[in-house]
Amino acid sequence: MANLKDLGKVYTSDILIIGGGIAGLCTAIKAKETNPALDVLVVDKGSIGYAGQSGKAGNGITGRLPHQNPQAMADYLVVNGGDYMNDQEFLLDYVSTNQESLEFLDHCGVKLSKNEDGSIRVFPMPNDLWGCAGIELGSCFSLRDYALKVGVRLLDRVQLFELLTDKAGAVIGAIGFDCDKMKCQIFKAKAVAVATDGCYFKKVGGMFCGYGNGIASAYRVGALMRNAEFSCSVELVHKANNEAVYGGFNLVHNKDGVNVSQVYAPNAEETTPDLHIGLWKEVQEGRGPLYCDLRVLDDMSAHIGGMGHVNDGRMMADKLRWIGIEMAKAAQTGIQLGQTPEVTSRMYIQGEFLRADREFKTNVEGLWAPGKISYQGSAYWGWVRGDGLGNGAQCGMRAGASMAKFATEKAAVEPDYEQVKALKDKIYAPLNRPTTRKPKEVFDAMEQVVFHLDNVIVKSEKSIQAILDMIEELKKVIPELTAEDAHTLAKCHDAADSLLCLEIVFRAAQMRKETRGCVYRHIRTDYPERDNKNWLKWINVKQGENGSMELFTEDIPMWRYPVRPEGYEIPEGHAEEYYV
Amino acid sequence: MIVTSSDVKFVVDTDRCCGCKVCVRRCIEDVWHWDPEKNCAVPKYPDECVLCYQCEMDCKNNCIEVIPQVVIKSDPLLNKPQYE
Numbered sequence: 109m110a111n112l113k114d115l116g117k118v119y120t121s122d123i124l125i126i127g128g129g130i131a132g133l134c135t136a137i138k139a140k141e142t143n144p145a146l147d148v149l150v151v152d153k154g155s156i157g158y159a160g161q162s163g164k165a166g167n168g169i170t171g172r173l174p175h176q177n178p179q180a181m182a183d184y185l186v187v188n189g190g191d192y193m194n195d196q197e198f199l200l201d202y203v204s205t206n207q208e209s210l211e212f213l214d215h216c217g218v219k220l221s222k223n224e225d226g227s228i229r230v231f232p233m234p235n236d237l238w239g240c241a242g243i244e245l246g247s248c249f250s251l252r253d254y255a256l257k258v259g260v261r262l263l264d265r266v267q268l269f270e271l272l273t274d275k276a277g278a279v280i281g282a283i284g285f286d287c288d289k290m291k292c293q294i295f296k297a298k299a300v301a302v303a304t305d306g307c308y309f310k311k312v313g314g315m316f317c318g319y320g321n322g323i324a325s326a327y328r329v330g331a332l333m334r335n336a337e338f339s340c341s342v343e344l345v346h347k348a349n350n351e352a353v354y355g356g357f358n359l360v361h362n363k364d365g366v367n368v369s370q371v372y373a374p375n376a377e378e379t380t381p382d383l384h385i386g387l388w389k390e391v392q393e394g395r396g397p398l399y400c401d402l403r404v405l406d407d408m409s410a411h412i413g414g415m416g417h418v419n420d421g422r423m424m425a426d427k428l429r430w431i432g433i434e435m436a437k438a439a440q441t442g443i444q445l446g447q448t449p450e451v452t453s454r455m456y457i458q459g460e461f462l463r464a465d466r467e468f469k470t471n472v473e474g475l476w477a478p479g480k481i482s483y484q485g486s487a488y489w490g491w492v493r494g495d496g497l498g499n500g501a502q503c504g505m506r507a508g509a510s511m512a513k514f515a516t517e518k519a520a521v522e523p524d525y526e527q528v529k530a531l532k533d534k535i536y537a538p539l540n541r542p543t544t545r546k547p548k549e550v551f552d553a554m555e556q557v558v559f560h561l562d563n564v565i566v567k568s569e570k571s572i573q574a575i576l577d578m579i580e581e582l583k584k585v586i587p588e589l590t591a592e593d594a595h596t597l598a599k600c601h602d603a604a605d606s607l608l609c610l611e612i613v614f615r616a617a618q619m620r621k622e623t624r625g626c627v628y629r630h631i632r633t634d635y636p637e638r639d640n641k642n643w644l645k646w647i648n649v650k651q652g653e654n655g656s657m658e659l660f661t662e663d664i665p666m667w668r669y670p671v672r673p674e675g676y677e678i679p680e681g682h683a684e685e686y687y688v
Numbered sequence: 689m690i691v692t693s694s695d696v697k698f699v700v701d702t703d704r705c706c707g708c709k710v711c712v713r714r715c716i717e718d719v720w721h722w723d724p725e726k727n728c729a730v731p732k733y734p735d736e737c738v739l740c741y742q743c744e745m746d747c748k749n750n751c752i753e754v755i756p757q758v759v760i761k762s763d764p765l766l767n768k769p770q771y772e
C-alpha cells in the first residue's frame with residue numbers, strides 16, 4: 109500500500125503551529141502549559157527567535173494602567189479605529205485582557221519595563237485611555253528558550269504552503285519543503301494554527317516576512333476572509349531609509365516652513381490617510397520637499413516613538429542599539445536623518461483578513477489563526493501602537509488554550525495519500541516547466557500598485573478595475589513561473605499567494621460602495637460619504653465551489669452593541685439587545 | 689567579494705569566513721547561501737534583503753558589511769495622479 113513516507117519526511121504532533129513569531133510561540137507555550145501531555149510542534153521558514161516581524165519590534169507593547177477603563181478604550185476605538193466595523197463584544201473582551209497578556213509574557217521570561225517593586229511598568233499614552241510598556245527587541249529569543257524549557261518542539265527553515273484536510277474538510281496537517289535541501293516535509297496533527305503573519309506585498313511596506321502563505325492556504329481549504337477592504341494605510345517615513353517617523357505626523361512642514369499637518373489633519377492622534385492626501389497635494393503643487401521638525405517633540409512623537417520615555421526604561425538597550433545602526437547606515441547613503449529629516453509617505457497594504465473568532469479559531473474545523481494574520485479578519489479592531497506584539501501575546505493565550513482543549517479531545521486522522529501526492533506535485537511543479545518566467549515579474553508589478561496613492565489610499569471604480577485587470581493578467585503568469593532551487597521555488601508560491609491576497613483586497617474594495625474607516629481608511633472618490641444605511645455590513649470572501657472567488661455581506665449586529673452611529677435604526681427582524 | 693542589487697551593496701571578506709553559516713540562519717529573507725565551490729557564505733539573493741543588518745551584526749568574524757543604496761527609488765508623493 110502507498111505510504112506517506114514515500115512522499116517525504118513525515119512529522120506527527122498533536123498540535124502544529126506554522127510560524128514561530130510572537131503569536132506562534134505564545135500559542136505553543138499556552139497550549140503546552142494547558143495540557144503538558146500534548147506534543148506541540150512549531151515550524152518556521154526562518155530561524156525561530158530571529159524570524160518574523162516580531163524579531164524587529166521593540167518600541168513598546170500595549171498595556172493598561174489600573175485607572176484606565178476597558179469600556180472607555182473600546183468605545184473610543186469603535187469610533188476612531190474601526191469606524192463601527194468592529195465586533196464590539198470581542199473588542200471589549202480583547203482590551204480587557206491587555207494587561208494579562210503582558211503578565212503572560214513576563215511569566216515566559218520576556219523582558220518588560222518594570223517598576224521598582226518588580227511589577228510591569230506601563231506608560232500612559234497621550235489620551236490616557238490605554239498604556240504602553242517597554243519590551244525587549246529580543247522577545248522571541250526569550251519565548252524560544254521558554255518554549256524549549258516547557259517541552260515545545262521547534263523546527264527551523266521549513267516553509268509550508270498547503271494544508272491537509274480529512275474527508276469532512278477539517279484541517280489535519282500541512283505540507284511544504286525544507287529551505288536548504290528542498291526535501292518534501294509532511295506534517296500530521298489534530299489541530300493546526302497558521303501564525304504566519306499577514307501579506308505585505310514585499311518590502312515597499314517595510315513590513316517583511318509575510319507573503320500570504322497562511323492566508324492563501326487557509327482560503328484554499330474554505331476559510332473566510334473579512335474586512336479585507338480595510339487593508340490599506342499609509343505611514344510617515346524618513347525619505348532616507350523608508351523607516352517610520354514614529355509619532356511625527358503632527359510636525360510635517362513644507363518648504364515654506366508651514367506646518368502642513370495642522371492644515372490637513374490638525375492635532376491628530378494617529379497618522380491618517382487624510383494627512384497624506386494633503387502631503388501629496390503639497391508636493392504636487394510645488395511646496396515640497398517636506399520635512400518633519402523633531403527639534404521639539406510633541407506628546408505624540410514622544411509617546412508613540414518612545415523616545416520621550418528613553419530615560420524611564422521603556423526603550424530597551426537592544427532596540428536602541430538597532431536604531432543606532434539604522435541611523436548610521438542611513439548616513440552612509442549621504443543623508444543625515446538629524447532632527448529635521450526629509451519625509452515622505454509610505455503606502456502599504458497589509459493583508460491580515462483571515463476571519464477568526466474570540467479564540468482565534470477560523471470557520472474551518474481544526475484551523476486557528478493567531479497573530480497579525482487575523483487582525484482585520486477577527487474584527488475586534490482594537491489596533492493601537494503596540495498592538496502588534498500585544499496581539500501576538502493575546503492571540504497566543506486564547507488560541508493556545510482553545511487548541512489544547514480541542515486536541516485533547518480529538519482522535520488523530522490519517523491524511524489521504526492521493527491528496528498529499530497531488531499537493532506535493534503542485535508545490536514542485538515550477539521546477540519542471542519549459543518556461544523561463546520568474547516570480548520577480550509578479551512582485552515588481554504588485555509593488556508598482558503599492559507605490560501609487562491613487563491605487564491604495566484613494567480608490568474609484570476606475571482605479572479598482574484597472575488593478576483587477578492587472579491581477580487577471582498576472583494570474584496568467586503564475587502557471588508559467590519557474591524555479592531552480594528551494595529559494596526560487598518558495599518565491600513562486602509566495603508570488604501566487606500574494607497575488608491572491610491582492611485580489612481579495614481589491615474585490616472587497618470594489619464591493620464596498622461608500623467611504624469609511626480611520627487609519628485603515630477605505631476612500632472611494634465615487635462614493636465619498638459614509639453610508640450607515642446600507643453599509644453597516646461586513647464583507648466576507650471565500651473560495652466558491654468551482655474555485656472562483658465569492659463575496660457576500662453580513663449585517664453587523666449593532667442591536668447587540670453599545671456604540672452606534674447617530675440616527676441608527678435597528679433593522680426589521682431584530683430587536684434591541686444591548687439597552688434592555 | 690562585492691554583490692550589489694538596486695537597494696543594497698554587500699561587501700564580504702570571504703577570506704575571513706570560518707564557515708559557521710550563522711548568516712545563512714539569521715537572515716529572515718533567505719538572502720545568504722553556502723557556496724560549496726567558493727567554500728564561503730554568499731548573499732545569493734541580494735534583491736530580497738530588507739536591510740535589517742542582522743547578518744552584519746551576528747557575523748563573529750566581521751566578514752559582512754551591508755551598505756544601503758538609495759532606498760526609495762520612486763517617491764510616491766512625486767507620482768502624478770493616474771485616473772483623472
Ligand SMILES: Cc1cc2nc3c(=O)[nH]c(=O)nc-3n(C[C@H](O)[C@H](O)[C@H](O)COP(=O)(O)OP(=O)(O)OC[C@H]3O[C@@H](n4cnc5c(N)ncnc54)[C@H](O)[C@@H]3O)c2cc1C
Pocket residue numbers: 126127128129130131132151152153154159160161162163164165166167168169170266267268269303304305306314315316317318319321322478479480481493494495496497498500
Ligand atoms: C520594523 C518593525 C517594527 C515594529 N515595531 C513594533 C512595536 O514596537 N510594537 C508592536 O507592538 N509591534 C511592532 N511591529 C509589529 C509587530 O512586530 C508585528 O505585528 C508582530 O510581530 C506580528 O507577530 P506574528 O507572530 O503575527 O508574525 P511574525 O512575527 O511576522 O511571525 C510570522 C512567522 O511566520 C513565519 N512564516 C511565514 N510564512 C511561513 C510559511 N509559509 N511556513 C513557515 N513559516 C512561515 C515567518 O518566518 C515568521 O517567523 C513592528 C513591525 C516591524 C516590521
Ligand code: SF4
Pocket residue numbers: 704705706707708709710711712728729746747748749750751752
Ligand atoms: S556568519 Fe560570517 S563567518 Fe559565518 S558563514 Fe557567514 S560570513 Fe562566514
Ligand code: SF4
Pocket residue numbers: 714715716717718719720731736737738739740741742743744754
Ligand atoms: S540585512 Fe537582513 S535581510 Fe539583508 S541579508 Fe542581512 S540578514 Fe538578510
